[in-house]
Amino acid sequence: MISRALIGIMLALLAPAAVISCTCSKAPPGVCPGLQQDDAVFLGTVTQIEQVSPGGETPASGPVTRYRFRVEEKYFGVSGTEIDIFSGGDDDDCAYPFEAGAQYAVFADRADDGKLFANICSSTRPASEARALVPQLRAMRNGQRVASVFGVLRRSDPPLLAPLDDPEDPLPHVKLKLRSKDDRFATSTGPDGAYSFYDVHAGEYRFTADLPARFEFTQKTLHGGLPPFKIPNGACYEYNVEALPTGKIRGSVLGPDAKPLKIASVELYRADRYDDSRPGLWGFQGLKGIFEFDHIGPGEYILVFNRMNRVDPNAPFPRTFYPGAAEPAEAKFIKLKDGQQILNANLKLANGYPVRRVRIHLKWEGARQPGEVTVMARADQGDSPAAQKIADGIYEFPLLESARYTISAWQDLDPHRTASRKRSESCSLPARIETAAVVIDGADADAKEATLTFAAPECTE
Numbered sequence: 001m002i003s004r005a006l007i008g009i010m011l012a013l014l015a016p017a018a019v020i021s022c023t024c025s026k027a028p029p030g031v032c033p034g035l036q037q038d039d040a041v042f043l044g045t046v047t048q049i050e051q052v053s054p055g056g057e058t059p060a061s062g063p064v065t066r067y068r069f070r071v072e073e074k075y076f077g078v079s080g081t082e083i084d085i086f087s088g089g090d091d092d093d094c095a096y097p098f099e100a101g102a103q104y105a106v107f108a109d110r111a112d113d114g115k116l117f118a119n120i121c122s123s124t125r126p127a128s129e130a131r132a133l134v135p136q137l138r139a140m141r142n143g144q145r146v147a148s149v150f151g152v153l154r155r156s157d158p159p160l161l162a163p164l165d166d167p168e169d170p171l172p173h174v175k176l177k178l179r180s181k182d183d184r185f186a187t188s189t190g191p192d193g194a195y196s197f198y199d200v201h202a203g204e205y206r207f208t209a210d211l212p213a214r215f216e217f218t219q220k221t222l223h224g225g226l227p228p229f230k231i232p233n234g235a236c237y238e239y240n241v242e243a244l245p246t247g248k249i250r251g252s253v254l255g256p257d258a259k260p261l262k263i264a265s266v267e268l269y270r271a272d273r274y275d276d277s278r279p280g281l282w283g284f285q286g287l288k289g290i291f292e293f294d295h296i297g298p299g300e301y302i303l304v305f306n307r308m309n310r311v312d313p314n315a316p317f318p319r320t321f322y323p324g325a326a327e328p329a330e331a332k333f334i335k336l337k338d339g340q341q342i343l344n345a346n347l348k349l350a351n352g353y354p355v356r357r358v359r360i361h362l363k364w365e366g367a368r369q370p371g372e373v374t375v376m377a378r379a380d381q382g383d384s385p386a387a388q389k390i391a392d393g394i395y396e397f398p399l400l401e402s403a404r405y406t407i408s409a410w411q412d413l414d415p416h417r418t419a420s421r422k423r424s425e426s427c428s429l430p431a432r433i434e435t436a437a438v439v440i441d442g443a444d445a446d447a448k449e450a451t452l453t454f455a456a457p458e459c460t461e
Contacts, residue, residue: 022094024121029229032236035140039110040077040085043127043134044069045103052086064088067098069106075137086115094119105130105137123238131170132194136236146236148200149178152193153209156242158220158295160281161270170194171243175210202233207241214339215243216295223294244295247336251345252290253305255317256352260289263314263386266347267307268293271300271333276307298340300333305347311382313398316353324348354401358440359449362393362409366456369429371413375452377405399442408437409452433457 048068088095108116170193178185180203253264267280283291303322321331435452
């Protein structure tokens with residue numbers, strides 16, 4: 001079957017919330033296996049949808065939906081003009097959400113009971129997303145030459161930031177090049193933005209394009225340009241790429257002392273699409289003290305810190321809009337021109353929640369066993385704080401003065417390594433050891449330190 005290297009990333013961005021928990025593997029480019037990896041491959045339109053009895057042999061199996069398709073083009077394993085495809089059951093989290101009246105390129109596998117099932121981890125997709133794939137399916141079916149690398153080049157925007165009146169558009173008649181240490185290949189996109197390279201030898205290649213000004217050749221899930229990739233001889237690698245704008249918004253979330261917060265998250269919205277209940281493009285500020293959004297197109301934007309107004313001891317400030325406003329109506333738009341880079345979009349916070357810090361010391365009775373240690377503080381209200389490791393066995397937590405915290409630690413022991421001690425062959429260490437918890441009131445200024453003690457692990461039979 002056609003390589004699925006990018007399917008997982010695309011589905012994570014496009015799949016509805018009901019199937020987000022499904023995880024698909026991302027296989028690297030491999031030798032083209034042909035269509036026989038799937039029991040049925042065709043192009044067809046959904047004409048009927050019916051819920052049927054749950055599948056699988058366990059109560060955890062999800063509902064099964066039967067989709068009747070009118071077959072418009074057959075590639076493998078299909079004989080009639082209609083076919084039933086099922087989705088759900090044991091693959092409920094990965095069920096494909098076909099829609100009535102829509103056309104799809106379908107890749108289905110046969111279950112033990114003979115039914116054909118499709119899921120979001122296969123190459124199944126709407127026909128509109130198969131413009132580069134369909135010619136290769138026809139070539140495979142007819143025993144003709146199949147492209148080594150193929151896909152579609154689109155003009156695009158980062159997730160959640162596409163203008164409402166400017167959908168992703170295929171870029172026609174763009175020159176593309178593949179270059180390795182030994183080989184050079186060139187092609188152009190067709191009227192529909194599809195491209196194909198034939199007879200590409202094994203090697204590591206860099207992919208370039210002659211794009212319009214102020215665009216970068218990349219993928220919306222990547223920072224910077226396209227990295228090189230390797231393919232073997234006989235590959236048929238589907239590689240969809242984007243031309244994204246080169247604009248950038250960078251800044252810092254600053255506390256009242258004008259210093260960057262060590263931990264902060266922000267979200268970016270087009271100004272006409274801000275909604276408290278919907279996420280924006282997410283950015284994170286860590287120890288470097290900056291956040292950054294790449295590939296931003298021209299327009300007006302709203303930047304918000306703590307959109308959901310959480311009471312968070314790690315970043316103890318209420319929701320704030322750029323440059324320091326409490327309400328959306330008071331926010332200042334960030335106006336970005338085509339290709340512009342704004343590098344000082346600083347967001348200034350005020351009116352923080354009272355916070356103090358507590359230091360936690362870890363001790364071990366007897367020899368300390370090798371293994372990974374986790375220290376956790378659970379709040380009775382608001383968000384729980386993150387531990388900062390100060391030194392070996394020493395951690396700090398920020399505590400809101402308005403909350404109480406239960407602090408504990410555990411250690412996952414390494415079964416392959418133990419500290420010096422005599423053990424018989426019938427004696428083994430437990431997989432995990434835990435400390436007793438301590439409760440600290442955030443308002444108790446005298447509780448500045450606490451000690452968590454690991455008891456010596458008992459030998460288990």
